[in-house]
Amino acid sequence: MNVNSNSGGHYYYTVSPNQVLTFTINQNSVFDFYYVYGTMLVDQWDCLYPPSSTKNVLTVGSIAQNGSTSEFSSRGPTWDGRVKPDVVSLGEGIITTDFTPSGNPTYTINNPVYGTSFSTPTVAAHAVLLKEMLDDRPGATTASYQGYESSLIKAAFIHTATDKDLPGPDFISGYGEINPEKAMTVLSQNTFVMDYFNQNN
Numbered sequence: 001m002n003v004n005s006n007s008g009g010h011y012y013y014t015v016s017p018n019q020v021l022t023f024t025i026n027q028n029s030v031f032d033f034y035y036v037y038g039t040m041l042v043d044q045w046d047c048l049y050p051p052s053s054t055k056n057v058l059t060v061g062s063i064a065q066n067g068s069t070s071e072f073s074s075r076g077p078t079w080d081g082r083v084k085p086d087v088v089s090l091g092e093g094i095i096t097t098d099f100t101p102s103g104n105p106t107y108t109i110n111n112p113v114y115g116t117s118f119s120t121p122t123v124a125a126h127a128v129l130l131k132e133m134l135d136d137r138p139g140a141t142t143a144s145y146q147g148y149e150s151s152l153i154k155a156a157f158i159h160t161a162t163d164k165d166l167p168g169p170d171f172i173s174g175y176g177e178i179n180p181e182k183a184m185t186v187l188s189q190n191t192f193v194m195d196y197f198n199q200n201n
Contacts, residue, residue, distance in 0.1 A: 062091025091119030
């Protein structure tokens, strides 16, 4: 599984939802891509911009230290009415590495940073850990879920998220804040069913 993490306002993206969807479908015959997109509000009238609105990606919003959804985090729905963002994660008050004007490494201790550029890679990192856990389960065989890793992990994040804002899924924080520990429990205990359907059945 390859994880691709992106975040930014609509002017940072130069790819359409159709391009992302086509790319993931074509590449899944070789390996599984897991796209995690952040979504940052550009102005008060804008909702989600592509490719954050793409069906098969995991769209991540931001929450503050107190658990409230960040004002800068884009709201849904998508133009066709789907719930987005999917989940949220901490994206405010972040202390991280930085560089001084002279080029020396430092930390943002005195000036914490914010943005979905920080909430998104956190979710991407947890996705990698869940993938590793799937591979390391006793008796696990990659063939048993080959090609389904991304959809399985996305479902685990969504169905174990801690609800925020309005009761149930909403257009503010999606299904809620990710809970990686619960997601890991669901996957490690095999408390899930994998199947598929198409237009004929």
